[in-house]
Amino acid sequence: MKILLISPAVDSETRTNKGLMIPQLGLYILKGLTPPEHEVKIIEEEINNIDLDQECNLVAISCMTANSHRAYELCQEFKKRGKTVVIGGVHPTILPDEALQHADSVVVGEAEGVWEILLNDFQNNNLKRRYCNPLPDLTKYIPKDFAKITRKRLFHVIPIITSRGCPYDCDFCCVTNLFGKQIRHVPVENVVRDIKESGAKNFIFLDDNIIGHPKYAKALFKAIKPLKIKWVGQASLSLLVSDKELLQLAAESGCKSLFIGIESVSEQQLQTMPKAINKIEQLERALKNVKKMGILVHASMIFGFDNDPKEIFNESVRFLIKNRVGTASFNVLTPYPGTKVYEDLKNENRLITTDWRYYDHNTVVFKPRNMTPYELQIGKIDARQKFYSILSVLNRALGNLYNPIIYFTLNYGHIKQVKVEAKRIAKLKSELFENIHE
Numbered sequence: 001m002k003i004l005l006i007s008p009a010v011d012s013e014t015r016t017n018k019g020l021m022i023p024q025l026g027l028y029i030l031k032g033l034t035p036p037e038h039e040v041k042i043i044e045e046e047i048n049n050i051d052l053d054q055e056c057n058l059v060a061i062s063c064m065t066a067n068s069h070r071a072y073e074l075c076q077e078f079k080k081r082g083k084t085v086v087i088g089g090v091h092p093t094i095l096p097d098e099a100l101q102h103a104d105s106v107v108v109g110e111a112e113g114v115w116e117i118l119l120n121d122f123q124n125n126n127l128k129r130r131y132c133n134p135l136p137d138l139t140k141y142i143p144k145d146f147a148k149i150t151r152k153r154l155f156h157v158i159p160i161i162t163s164r165g166c167p168y169d170c171d172f173c174c175v176t177n178l179f180g181k182q183i184r185h186v187p188v189e190n191v192v193r194d195i196k197e198s199g200a201k202n203f204i205f206l207d208d209n210i211i212g213h214p215k216y217a218k219a220l221f222k223a224i225k226p227l228k229i230k231w232v233g234q235a236s237l238s239l240l241v242s243d244k245e246l247l248q249l250a251a252e253s254g255c256k257s258l259f260i261g262i263e264s265v266s267e268q269q270l271q272t273m274p275k276a277i278n279k280i281e282q283l284e285r286a287l288k289n290v291k292k293m294g295i296l297v298h299a300s301m302i303f304g305f306d307n308d309p310k311e312i313f314n315e316s317v318r319f320l321i322k323n324r325v326g327t328a329s330f331n332v333l334t335p336y337p338g339t340k341v342y343e344d345l346k347n348e349n350r351l352i353t354t355d356w357r358y359y360d361h362n363t364v365v366f367k368p369r370n371m372t373p374y375e376l377q378i379g380k381i382d383a384r385q386k387f388y389s390i391l392s393v394l395n396r397a398l399g400n401l402y403n404p405i406i407y408f409t410l411n412y413g414h415i416k417q418v419k420v421e422a423k424r425i426a427k428l429k430s431e432l433f434e435n436i437h438e
C-alpha cells in the first residue's frame with residue numbers, strides 16, 4: 001500500500017527559509033518503522049508542495065501546536081478526496097479529542113509499538129480511533145531511515161535523538177507531560193550505527209538536554225569521538241559547568257554549538273525555575289567556561305514572565321552582548337496547551353486567543369502582568385533587532401573567533417529572519433492587539 005507521511009507548514013503561503021530547515025525526524029522514524037512491503041513518501045511542506053490528488057491509500061500527518069491549523073485543513077482536503085487520515089505528534093497527543101474532530105484516527109504519544117499495529121488494522125479494515133503505547137522502551141531497536149533526507153539544504157544536518165523524557169516539568173514546557181519524568185535512552189551503539197549509516201558529517205541532537213544523564217552522555221561522547229563528526233545540541237548550563245570532564249568530552253566529540261536555555265536575566269525569575277544557576281554572576285562564569293572550549297553559545301531567552309519589568313528587553317540585550325554570546329533566540333512566553341502556564345492564564349482569563357496558529361513562541365497570545373501585549377510584542381522584536389545589529393554582530397565576533405564561519409553564517413541567517421519578523425508586526429497589530437490596551 002502507498003502511505004503519505006506529511007509534516008505541514010505553519011503557513012503554506014509564507015514558508016521558512018528552505019536552507020535552514022531541519023528534517024522532521026518523526027517522519028523518518030515512522031518510515032523506519034513501516035514494514036518494507038509498503039511504499040512510503042515523505043512530504044515536508046515547508047520545503048515541498050503537497051499534491052492533494054496524488055495516489056495513496058493512507059495519509060499520516062504529524063504536527064505541533066503552531067501547524068495544527070494547517071494539519072486540520074489537510075485532513076479535510078484529503079478526506080474530501082476519500083482518503084483515510086491518521087494524525088499524531090505533540091499537539092494531537094495533548095489534545096486528542098480536538099484532533100479526532102478532523103482525522104479518522106489519532107496516535108497519542110510515541111509511534112514505536114503502535115505504528116505497525118495501526119497499519120495492520122487499516123489493511124484489515126479495522127482502524128481504531130486511538131492508538132497509544134505509553135513510554136515505549138527505547139533500549140529496543142529503533143530503526144530510522146535517513147536515506148531519503150534531502151541533501152539540497154544549505155547545511156546538510158542530520159537530526160538524531162538519543163533520549164526522551166525530562167524530570168524537571170517546567171511550568172511553560174510540555175516535554176514531561178509528553179514523554180514522562182524519567183529519561184529513556186537509545187543505546188549508544190544504536191546512535192553510533194545511525195550516525196555511520198547516514199554517511200553524513202554534521203548532526204543536530206534534538207534531545208531536550210543532551211547531557212541530562214551525565215553517565216550516558218560521557219559514554220556517547222567517547223563513542224562518537226572517533227567518527228570525527230561535528231554536532232550541535234541543547235544542554236543545561238549547570239550540568240556542563242559542574243562536570244569539567246563532561247564539557248571536555250563534548251568538545252572533543254565534535255560539539256560546535258550548544259543551545260542553552262538561559263530564559264531570563266532576572267534573578268527573581270531565575271529563582272522561580274528549577275535551575276541550579278540562578279545568579280547572573282554564576283551565569284556569566286558558566287558561559288565563559290563553555291566558550292573557552294571552543295563551543296559557540298546559542299542562548300534561548302523568554303520574555304513575558306510575570307516578574308518581567310519593561311526594562312527586561314534592554315537588560316537582556318546588554319547581558320548577551322557583554323558576554324559575547326554567539327547567537328540567541330528571543331521568544332515570548334507561549335502558554336502551550338498541556339502546560340501549567342496555559343492552565344493558569346486560562347483560569348485568570350488572560351488568554352487573548354486560542355487560535356493555535358499564533359502559538360509559535362513569536363506571537364504574544366496572553367496579557368502579561370507588567371506591560372501591554374503589544375509592548376511585549378514590540379519589546380521582543382526590538383531586542384532581536386538590537387542583538388542582530390551590525391555593530392552588535394561585530395562586537396560579539398571578538399568573543400567567537402574560534403568558529404568564524406559558523407558564527408557569521410548563523411548571524412547572517414538571523415539578520416534575514418529579523419526583517420521577516422518586523423514586516424509581520426503591522427498585520428499582528430490589527431489581528432490581535434487592536435482592542436487590547438491593558
Ligand code: SF4
Nearest residue numbers: 166168169170173208
Ligand atoms: S524546559 Fe527543558 S528542563 Fe524544563 S521541562 Fe522542558 S525540557 Fe525539561
